[in-house]
Amino acid sequence: MPTNPFDRSKHVYxxxxxxxxxxxxxxxxxxxxxxxxxxxxRFLGTGVYAIYxxxxxxxxxxxxxxxxxxxxxxxxxxxxxxxxxxQSRTSDTTENQSNELYNRLREHxxxxxxxxxxxxxxxxxxxxxxxxxxxxxxxxxxxxLIKINxxxxxxxxDGFGNHDPGxxxxxxxxxxxxxxxxxxSWADRLNGTPKQKQAIISNINxxxxxxxxx
Numbered sequence: 001m002p003t004n005p006f007d008r009s010k011h012v013y014x015x016x017x018x019x020x021x022x023x024x025x026x027x028x029x030x031x032x033x034x035x036x037x038x039x040x041x042r043f044l045g046t047g048v049y050a051i052y053x054x055x056x057x058x059x060x061x062x063x064x065x066x067x068x069x070x071x072x073x074x075x076x077x078x079x080x081x082x083x084x085x086x087q088s089r090t091s092d093t094t095e096n097q098s099n100e101l102y103n104r105l106r107e108h109x110x111x112x113x114x115x116x117x118x119x120x121x122x123x124x125x126x127x128x129x130x131x132x133x134x135x136x137x138x139x140x141x142x143x144x145l146i147k148i149n150x151x152x153x154x155x156x157x158d159g160f161g162n163h164d165p166g167x168x169x170x171x172x173x174x175x176x177x178x179x180x181x182x183x184x185s186w187a188d189r190l191n192g193t194p195k196q197k198q199a200i201i202s203n204i205n206x207x208x209x210x211x212x213x214x
Contacts, residue, residue: 050074055122058147076153115181156207
């Protein structure tokens with residue numbers, strides 16, 4: 001079978017409808033109700049979420065100021081996908097829903113509650129539940145929200161969403177987040193050499209100069 005000459009343009013997919021769909025989902029996300037972290041009731045579903053800071057830690061004073069009147073500047077954006085999604089891209093259906101999204105927010109609550117110099121009462125969240133075929137949009141919407149907002153804990157303070165690596169895998173270093181907010185018991189067992197705290201703070205301050213310039 002003969003081969004065709006290479007033409008890159010024939011491999012580029014473009015669709016204005018897809019772009020508008022993403023924008024519509026982001027608009028919907030930004031209009032969803034804001035709740036305490038974790039939300040007051042357990043619920044079923046998977047999807048995308050954002051966490052907002054309103055406390056008095058000097059490092060995050062700018063976020064507290066920006067979110068004083070409305071929650072427009074998340075400090076972290078994340079996702080919760082259906083179980084088995086990475087292997088087979090299964091979707092949450094109305095007949096067989098999981099509570100991955102609520103569990104993820106609950107897990108973040110525990111991290112914050114044990115972290116030094118932060119108070120769980122100073123955090124709020126909002127989220128969107130994606131069902132059926134909509135589950136396939138979860139990663140796309142998460143990426144879009146991170147691109148738009150450049151949340152600090154996604155961009156300049158890595159490690160908030162990390163998990164316990166498990167027994168026998170503690171040779172790695174503490175994440176930047178765990179250096180600044182020590183307290184997670186499993187992170188204290190990590191024996192690698194982390195970054196210097198002052199270098200991390202400098203990185204945070206540099207990033208904060210760009211926050212609020214949407």
